[in-house]
Amino acid sequence: MTKKHNTSAIQRRLIPSYIFLIFVSFISVFPFYWMISAATNTTVDVARGKITIGTHAAENFANLLANQDLWRTMGNSFFYAIVQTILCLFICSLAGYGFELYHDKGKDRLFAVLLLAMMVPQVATMIPLFRMISKMHLLNSVWAFILPSISTPFMIMMFRQNSRNFPVSIMEAARIDGLNEFKIFFSMYVPIMKSTYAAATVVTFMNAWNSYMWPKVVMNDNRAQTMPMLIANLASGYTTDYGMLMMGVLFCSVPTMIIFFVLQKSFAEGLTGAVK
Amino acid sequence: MKKKGLTVTGKQRIAGWTFLTPASLLIFILSFYPMFQALMMSMKTGSSANMKWAPLLFNYKRMFADKLFMRSVGNTFLYLIIQVPIMLILAILLAQILNNKDIKFRGLFRTMVFLPCATSLVSYALIFKSLFATQGLMNSILMNLGIIKENINFLGTPGTAKAIIIIALLWRWTGYNMVFYLAGLQNIEYQVYEAAKIDGANGWQTFWKITVPLLKPTIIMTFIMSINGTLQLFDESVNLTSGGPANSTITMSHYIYxxxxxQGTANFGYASAMSFFVFILVAVLAFINLKVGDTRD
Structure with missing residues (x-):
């Protein structure tokens, strides 16, 4: 009886907190709802402020297909993001493993130098990298897209820090069993570190899928464009068809939203770089 | 015996170096070397194909005399000064509320607040552009409520265009920062809060006396990350306002791009000089971060 009274008193004191949370949650979610509703309405209805779900989704979708090469672009975005994720995870986890489990003075110093790359802004290396890529005749290829992002100090650091939990005794036992250093990596390290890999996958895939400035520089052939470039094109005309635009935005957002909902825990861990 | 032991550790040392070589080489070739090239290029003039050495610091002098670039610096700093503090305070508040075990539906609230992170920067920029269009939802809501008499051209007026960029940034990044604080709060013993409650501390006092001091390392980290991100703003400026009206919302990265x-410009030398300026800003901030970070253990 008293306990029940207690909880209701606590809940009553939390009313301002609930109001604040509901307010913030509504603002956070509403643009998503609106994106979906606008994708199902005509541009006239959208402009008129209609926010209920409409019946023009098929029409907007047909317009989008007529206007842009949607399937090829979706394919491009998936292809680039998957290749980037696989290579980035392989290269950075290998390095994180090497830096942590084979560490000595020299490697620690090199690591400190590599961390300086975190300070290098994308806009500063954009021009030299563009010239490098264009001299190598790689413009509009998957290599142009992925090269600057397959080795990042952030990912190396994440794998290095999480490697601290990797039991060294397993390595020693494996060595006694006669496994070489590479086999230890593939058959011991990779399976044990799978939660770190999951978090790294989510973050790398999202970054690749969402990147915009660099693809805009090196992927200027329409056939090589990515989803963010496609929707930016839809909006850049003199008159914007809002229904069609939001249908495009929806297609650009669905893959990352699925990942968000399915792997939310890994996503949060990947962002903060703190996987246990 | 001893000799054999040495070769085994020798083999391991070589293996260690082999593991980290690809990543390290890539960072040197694709990050440090381009940075050096950018510095060299910033001393030259001419477009991409035929670049010549310019008089000493020619591009840098031009940069400081360039009213438009200075405006882009001003805009970027305006976003920084207004948006970052509001966002971080909101994020800490939300994290503190969501860390309270008495709150019901915590998981649901957390997911909703965190949801904006699932959109790409271009997507949310376009959503906000549509919401605040002259013929858009915001205008019809304000009209129906009788707050305004005729539609406002939000994105065509310098003041409101800047405000909308700030609102959009707040929407996209508050939940992101909240996640860092929630992770930080999990390291704080919940008993500290229980004890404060027994001592009769109210929410406001707990926030300033317990949460903020204990989250100091996380706050410094998110602060630096936010500054770094804001200094490099690009997608929003390009897609939400196209830098307009009349360049009143353009950011440094957008102007450099x-x-x-x-269209029709390839001032690689001049652009490199401006990008080096951004690099110096970021580097100075990172240096301050390292200095502040040193004192925390």
């Missing part, structure tokens, strides 16, 4: 890859 326009000078290097914009």
């Amino acid at each position: 326009n000078n290097s890859f914009g």
